[in-house]
Amino acid sequence: MTIRILLVDDHPIVRQGLRTLLEGRPGWEVIGEASDGLEAVDKVNQLNPDVMVLDITMPRMNGLEACRVLRQKAPELEILFVTQHDSPQMMREALDAGARGYVVKSNAARDLLEAVETVSQHRVFTALHRRDSVNSC
Amino acid sequence: MLSQLAEDTRNPRGDVMKLRILLADDHEIVRRGLCALLQKHEGWEVVGEATDGREAVEKAKQLKPDVVILDVGMPNLNGLDATRQLLQYDPNFKVIVLTITDSDQVIREALDAGARGFVLKSDAARDLVSAVDALQHKRMFFTPRVNDLVLAGFLDKGHVMSKSEPPSLPTLTAREREITQLLAEGKSSKEVASLLNLSTKTVETHRSNIMRKLSFHSIRDLVVYAIKNNIIQIEMPPQIKTPPTGSPAA
Numbered sequence: 001m002t003i004r005i006l007l008v009d010d011h012p013i014v015r016q017g018l019r020t021l022l023e024g025r026p027g028w029e030v031i032g033e034a035s036d037g038l039e040a041v042d043k044v045n046q047l048n049p050d051v052m053v054l055d056i057t058m059p060r061m062n063g064l065e066a067c068r069v070l071r072q073k074a075p076e077l078e079i080l081f082v083t084q085h086d087s088p089q090m091m092r093e094a095l096d097a098g099a100r101g102y103v104v105k106s107n108a109a110r111d112l113l114e115a116v117e118t119v120s121q122h123r124v125f126t127a128l129h130r131r132d133s134v135n136s137c
Numbered sequence: 138m139l140s141q142l143a144e145d146t147r148n149p150r151g152d153v154m155k156l157r158i159l160l161a162d163d164h165e166i167v168r169r170g171l172c173a174l175l176q177k178h179e180g181w182e183v184v185g186e187a188t189d190g191r192e193a194v195e196k197a198k199q200l201k202p203d204v205v206i207l208d209v210g211m212p213n214l215n216g217l218d219a220t221r222q223l224l225q226y227d228p229n230f231k232v233i234v235l236t237i238t239d240s241d242q243v244i245r246e247a248l249d250a251g252a253r254g255f256v257l258k259s260d261a262a263r264d265l266v267s268a269v270d271a272l273q274h275k276r277m278f279f280t281p282r283v284n285d286l287v288l289a290g291f292l293d294k295g296h297v298m299s300k301s302e303p304p305s306l307p308t309l310t311a312r313e314r315e316i317t318q319l320l321a322e323g324k325s326s327k328e329v330a331s332l333l334n335l336s337t338k339t340v341e342t343h344r345s346n347i348m349r350k351l352s353f354h355s356i357r358d359l360v361v362y363a364i365k366n367n368i369i370q371i372e373m374p375p376q377i378k379t380p381p382t383g384s385p386a387a
Binding site: 010012 | 165167
C-alpha cells in the first residue's frame with residue numbers, strides 16, 4: 001500500500017530519525033518535511049499527503065494549533081502526533097483537535113510503523129508510557 | 138581529510154582505523170537520526186548506543202570509544218553526571234554533550250564536567266559532524282554562544298569561568314546527585330537501591346543527608362531543585378485548554 005507522508009518536527013535530527021524508519025517500509029514515501037506548524041499547513045496545501053506525522057511543541061505554531069487548522073482545511077488528511085508528552089491529558093487534547101493517532105517519542109521507533117499503518121486506514125492508534133528498547137543503527 | 142585521517146588513525150599494521158563513536162540518547166528515534174548522520178562520514182563508526190547515562194558509562198568502559206556523544210537530559214543518570222563519571226574513570230575520554238538548551242548554567246556545568254564539545258540538539262544536523270571532526274583532530278567544539286561566554290569570562294576574569302564562584306551544586310557528592318536524580322524521577326528508595334546496587338537503608342541515609350543539606354522537607358522541593366539545576370530536564374507542553382468549571386454534564 002502506498003502512503004505519502006509529511007514529517008513535522010522542529011529538530012532536523014528527529015526528522016532524520018523518523019525518515020530513516022519510515023523509508024524502510026516498501027511503498028511508503030516521505031514527500032516532505034516541515035519545522036513548525038505554519039510550515040506544515042503550507043506543505044499540506046502544496047503536497048496533499050495521506051498522513052502527517054506531527055510534533056506538539058514547536059515554534060511559531062504548535063502542533064495542536066496546526067492540527068485544528070488542518071482538520072478544517074484538509075479533512076482527508078490523517079494526523080499522527082509523535083511527541084515527548086507522555087500524558088493522557090495531552091493525548092485527549094490531541095484527539096479532540098482532530099488527530100487519529102498519538103505516539104510517545106521515546107517509543108516511536110517501536111510504535112511508529114504500526115501507528116502510521118493504522119491511521120492511514122482511518123483507525124485510531126494511541127500508545128502511552130511503554131519502555132524504549134535499544135536497536136543498533 | 139582522508140589523508141589527515143590516515144595519518145592520525147593507522148593501527149600497528151598500517152591499516153586505517155575508523156573513528157569509534159558511542160552514542161547515548163534516551164530516544165531511539167534521535168539515535169537513529171544521529172546514526173544516519175554520522176555513518177555518512179567515511180572513516181567513522183558508531184560502535185555502541187546507550188539509552189541513559191549509566192548505560193553510557195558502562196558501555197564506554199567496555200568499548201573504549203574515541204568519542205562519546207551524550208545527551209544531557211537522560212533518565213537514571215543525566216549526561217553531565219555521566220561525563221563527570223567517565224572523565225573521573227579515564228580523563229582521556231573525549232565527550233560531546235548534546236543539549237536542548239544553551240543556558241549559562243548548562244554551559245558552565247558542561248565545561249566544569251570536562252566536555253570538549255557542546256552541541257545544541259536543534260543544530261545537531263549542522264554542527265555534530267563538525268564537533269566530532271574537531272575532537273578527532275584534538276580540538277574542541279563549542280557553539281558561538283559558549284565561545285562568547287568563555288571569552289567574556291576570560292576577559293573580565295570572569296563571571297562565567299571564575300574558580301571563585303561557588304559551583305551550582307556545592308554540597309552534593311556525585312552519589313548524592315545520582316540519587317537526587319532518581320528520586321526526582323519518582324523512583325522509590327527501594328528502586329534506587331536496586332538500580333545502584335545499594336541497600337535500601339543506605340539509600341535512605343543518603344536521602345536524609347540530601348534533604349538536610351539542602352534544607353528541604355518534601356520530595357516536591359527536591360524535584361524543583363533537580364529541574365532548576367539541570368539534574369533532570371523537562372519539556373513544557375503548550376497550554377491545554379481546560380473546560381470551564383461548573384458546566385453541565387453532557
